Amino acid sequence: xxxxxxxxxxxxxxxxxxxxxxxxxxxxxxxxxxxxxxxxxxxxxxxxxxxxxxxxxxxxxxxxxxxxxxxxxxxxxxxxxxxxxxxxxxxxxxxxxxxxxxxxxxxxxxxxxxxxxxxxxxxxxxxxxxxxxxxxxxxxxxxxxxxxxxxxxxxxxxxxxxxxxxxxxxxxxxxxxxxxxxxxxxxxxxxxxxxxxxxxxxxxxxxxxxxxxxxxxxxxxxxxxxxxxxxxxxxxxxxxxxxxxxxxxxxxxxxxxxxxxxxxxxxxxxxxxxxxxxxxxxxxxxxxxxxxxxxxxxxxxxxxxxxxxxxxxxxxxxxxxxxxxxxxxxxxxxxxxxxxxxxxxxxxxxxxxxxxxxxxxxxxxxxxxxxxxx
Numbered sequence: 001x002x003x004x005x006x007x008x009x010x011x012x013x014x015x016x017x018x019x020x021x022x023x024x025x026x027x028x029x030x031x032x033x034x035x036x037x038x039x040x041x042x043x044x045x046x047x048x049x050x051x052x053x054x055x056x057x058x059x060x061x062x063x064x065x066x067x068x069x070x071x072x073x074x075x076x077x078x079x080x081x082x083x084x085x086x087x088x089x090x091x092x093x094x095x096x097x098x099x100x101x102x103x104x105x106x107x108x109x110x111x112x113x114x115x116x117x118x119x120x121x122x123x124x125x126x127x128x129x130x131x132x133x134x135x136x137x138x139x140x141x142x143x144x145x146x147x148x149x150x151x152x153x154x155x156x157x158x159x160x161x162x163x164x165x166x167x168x169x170x171x172x173x174x175x176x177x178x179x180x181x182x183x184x185x186x187x188x189x190x191x192x193x194x195x196x197x198x199x200x201x202x203x204x205x206x207x208x209x210x211x212x213x214x215x216x217x218x219x220x221x222x223x224x225x226x227x228x229x230x231x232x233x234x235x236x237x238x239x240x241x242x243x244x245x246x247x248x249x250x251x252x253x254x255x256x257x258x259x260x261x262x263x264x265x266x267x268x269x270x271x272x273x274x275x276x277x278x279x280x281x282x283x284x285x286x287x288x289x290x291x292x293x294x295x296x297x298x299x300x301x302x303x304x305x306x307x308x309x310x311x312x313x314x315x316x317x318x319x320x321x322x323x324x325x326x327x328x329x330x331x332x333x334x335x336x337x338x339x340x341x342x343x344x345x346x347x348x349x350x351x352x353x354x355x356x357x358x359x360x361x362x363x364x365x366x367x368x369x370x371x372x373x374x
Contacts, residue, residue, distance in 0.1 A: 002124050003027045005046040007037040007063070008078065009055045016104050017050060017078065017116070024117040034058030034066075041071045047124045050116075051097070053079040053088050061091055068096040074123040078103050078116075086220040093189040094224075098123040098333055102214070122186060122306035126334045177265065178205045178297035179242060179258065180360060181289055183282025183314070185212040185305025187333025189221055191353050192303075193228065194331075196247055198357035201230040204364055205299070206242040208256065208267050210280040212305065215253040222249040240267045250280035257288035265292065282310030282337075286317055295322035299363065301356060302347075303327045305337040315346025323363060324348045325356055 004026050008014045011032070018028040029044045031037040035058055037049070049067060053060040064075055077092045077100040079085050089100045101116045184191060188211045196207070213221065219235045225247065226233035233247040234240070236256050240248055241264050248267045250256035255276075259268045272279040282302070289298050290313070300314035304327055318324045326338035326347035331354065341347050351359055 001025065001027045002047045002121075003029065003044060004120060005029050005031060005037060005040065005044050005049045007031045007034065007049060007055075008052040009033060010052075013052070013078075013103060020104060020113050020116060021120060024121075026120070034060070034063030037063060038066055038070070041067065041073070046073060048120050049073050049075045050078050050120065051075050051092075053077050053085055053092060053100075059088075061088060061095065064092055064095050064097055068128065072096075072128040074098045074126045074128055076101060076116075076119055076123050086217050090189060090217060090220055090224065093187075094193065096128060096190070098126050098128070099186045100217075118306070119186070122334050122336070126186070127332075176204075176297065177293065178299070178364070179265070179289060179293065180205050180207040180299045180301065180364075181282075181286050181314075182207060182209040182211075182301045182303065183285070183305070183310030183337065184209065184303035185278065185307065185309065185334070185337060187304040188212070191327070191331075191333070192221075192225060194353040195301075195303075195357045196225055196231065196233070197228040199229070199231055199247075200361060200365070201245065202365065203231060203361065204244050206244060207231070207247040208236075208242070208250070208258070208285060209247065210250045210256060210282040210285045210310070211252075212278045212280065212309070213252040215251060218249050218252040225249070236267045236269050238269060241265070242267055250285070253279055255279055255281045255284050257284060258292055259288070260292055276309075278307060278309040283313040286310065286313035290317060290320070295320035298322045299360065300324040301327075301360075302338045302341045303353065304332040304334050306334045307336055308340040310337055311340035311344055311346065314341050315344040318346040318348055325359060326350050327356070328352045 004021050006014055006017050014030045021028050031040050051060050075097045077089055077097045079089045079100050080103055099119050101119050102112050104112050222233050222235040231245055231247050236248045236250050251269050255270050255272050257268050257270050259266050295317055300317045302310045302314050314324050324347055326341045328350045329335045331352035
């Protein structure tokens with residue numbers, strides 16, 4: 001039987017989460033503070049920790065950092081998932097948490113409770129990521145949340161101005177019209193940091209990312225990535241013309257499709273499809289792209305995440321002659337999505353996250369423009 005340590009300063013919330021998990025077959029222990037959680041961790045030795053984002057005394061970020069250094073375990077952050085809590089929750093994901101889920105409210109909890117149980121179960125089979133420079137990342141996290149100037153974390157390249165693609169160049173399609181399509185879920189924010197900041201400013205194709213995430217988070221995620229990347233990173237709030245030198249993060253809790261309007265390729269935010277369980281949905285994104293572009297003008301990248309979203313459509317992309325990358329098991333927080341693509345025979349290349357940017361660059365950039373990349 002899997003054991004979960006539930007950490008929350010609210011006795012009501014501890015009981016609510018514990019009841020959900022016990023009913024689902026977990027053994028549950030609880031702690032009311034970060035200090036108590038750290039003391040109980042080596043004694044309980046849980047398979048998963050659920051951790052409140054905001055607690056008095058030792059806050060959730062500090063407790064998480066201590067867990068990852070002293071007794072690494074899969075940690076699921078429990079948050080109100082509001083705009084006000086987005087900064088703290090995204091920092092928790094960057095510091096090594098597996099996923100963030102919404103706090104179950106009073107009364108009928110329905111899908112929220114199901115998602116919490118599913119996420120905890122998936123986290124039990126995940127691998128905690130070793131975050132380099134954890135103490136410095138924690139310091140920077142607090143500085144950003146406090147509104148201080150952003151400083152690039154150690155180990156990442158400094159940001160440079162994004163490439164400004166001229167309208168004439170885009171219209172002429174000097175590099176050929178094409179798009180990189182990325183599907184990612186559990187463990188995604190930190191995995192995207194392994195890839196997107198390493199793409200050079202001259203990267204010739206736009207990148208569109210379907211990261212399973214609530215709407216409150218994606219604007220903050222896009223802003224953070226924009227600070228780290230040579231490419232311009234933005235959230236798709238409305239129809240957005242695609243051009244070289246840009247990364248589009250699909251708005252959370254919705255879906256994103258490619259469309260052609262006035263002859264121009266665009267990323268379009270659309271209502272979530274009720275027959276698909278994950279949003280923004282990677283299968284829907286890739287399927288829409290295949291309607292507009294030949295497969296050899298698309299690259300599909302399927303990263304960490306539970307479930308199988310993106311695998312069917314990227315396998316079809318591969319079968320039609322398109323290029324695909326699946327993240328390998330040794331770097332994936334949860335191997336479900338890329339594993340399903342590999343199982344379907346749809347992965348052209350299988351790579352750890354740290355090598356994916358280099359592969360994309362070798363595929364898409366002319367040799368003479370890859371200085372310092374190969």
